[in-house]
């Protein structure tokens with residue numbers, strides 16, 4: 001898989017980046033205690049080469065602010081456009097570092113926030129392109145790489161104190177045996193999933209009830225609901241879930257960063273009788289020691305701490321793992337800087353014996369994390385024990401190769417790439433604010449057209465010039 005052959009002379013000749021948004025807030029899909037009205041969105045990148053191959057990648061956001069990520073991608077684009085693919089993939093870790101450590105852009109990060117979401121969209125598109133050129137789904141590209149080559153894509157800066165290249169290679173070497181059988185299992189049986197589909201906080205009791213019954217009848221065994229707005233309401237909702245799913249099925253709860261540390265402990269002690277497996281994002285995603293304190297207080301009650309969907313980079317994951325602050329590591333395909341950084345987090349989690357249970361849902365997250373978790377099963381952990389991938393059945397219809405859920409398992413995808421190419425129709429309808437669906441919704445008064453709204457700021461420039469003179 002070196003530059004000799006398939007892509008040695010191929011060049012990235014251009015890139016497009018689009019602001020795609022879906023009006024999910026209209027039905028409270030995706031709502032939680034903090035994000036009460038998300039419009040699931042993505043910054044959608046297409047890489048064009050001077051051959052027929054293209055690369056498709058995205059970063060997930062929840063509406064306003066997606067335009068900032070689009071701008072971040074534009075600012076970073078000069079680092080990939082015009083490059084030969086061999087320049088990019090022969091030392092992918094160096095390419096990744098050139099994006100995350102661009103000498104001026106890094107000041108508005110570094111390796112966090114808007115600029116890192118932009119990196120993720122670009123990097124995910126680069127991996128998609130690589131997998132397409134090799135005619136493999138991304139998980140298979142990862143699985144077939146020699147351990148040394150896979151590890152060579154990772155930037156170990158800031159994590160070498162807990163994981164060296166040599167250790168990472170050794171971990172992968174140790175798992176070579178049995179890979180074929182595990183691959184067969186992923187193709188035939190798939191990877192276990194849980195559903196968040198019934199648990200959005202803005203849903204009425206009736207809607208939650210109906211959906212829970214529906215998922216239960218489809219065979220789902222693990223259910224996640226949102227908590228954190230009102231304790232009495234949470235108790236009522238947890239009881240409602242238990243009444244429907246019974247004691248033998250699993251409940252998880254998610255507070256989306258709502259609480260202070262002590263508040264989280266007190267609140268969860270009240271919810272302990274409903275036997276949640278984990279409390280997800282109990283407090284600020286940056287508060288490593290706070291998570292550790294919560295874990296220490298709640299682990300004896302049988303409740304683990306799960307976090308990661310908003311962990312900004314591998315350094316925060318490293319510290320969470322070092323501090324015993326997470327019992328479930330929730331990687332996200334776009335929050336950190338794309339596949340390269342995610343791989344390093346899986347390997348650190350393996351070292352600390354913490355199971356990875358990816359965050360999914362959103363736009364395209366299910367499509368992407370299935371590849372990562374299937375690679376983990378085949379090449380890293382070798383097991384799905386204590387592990388499960390999130391599933392929320394929204395928006396998959398916008399992708400050309402959507403996830404396949406069979407018997408509540410993600411079936412390993414077979415089509416080359418990272419599974420996030422969208423239909424042209426979707427792009428025409430949901431590009432914001434120009435798409436036909438958005439124009440219809442503006443006309444119907446469902447949303448304000450940002451183009452007709454004066455910017456809510458005052459232009460100070462002219463005034464300042466006069467004052468200065």
Ligand SMILES: C[C@H](O)[C@@H](O)CC(=O)C(=O)O
Pocket residue numbers: 029030031032035038062196254256309359360361390
């Ligand atoms: C705003 C998002 O929908 C968030 O609530 C998703 C999430 O926390 C999860 O799926 O977990």
Ligand SMILES: [Mg+2]
Pocket residue numbers: 254256280281309359
């Ligand atoms: Mg969550």
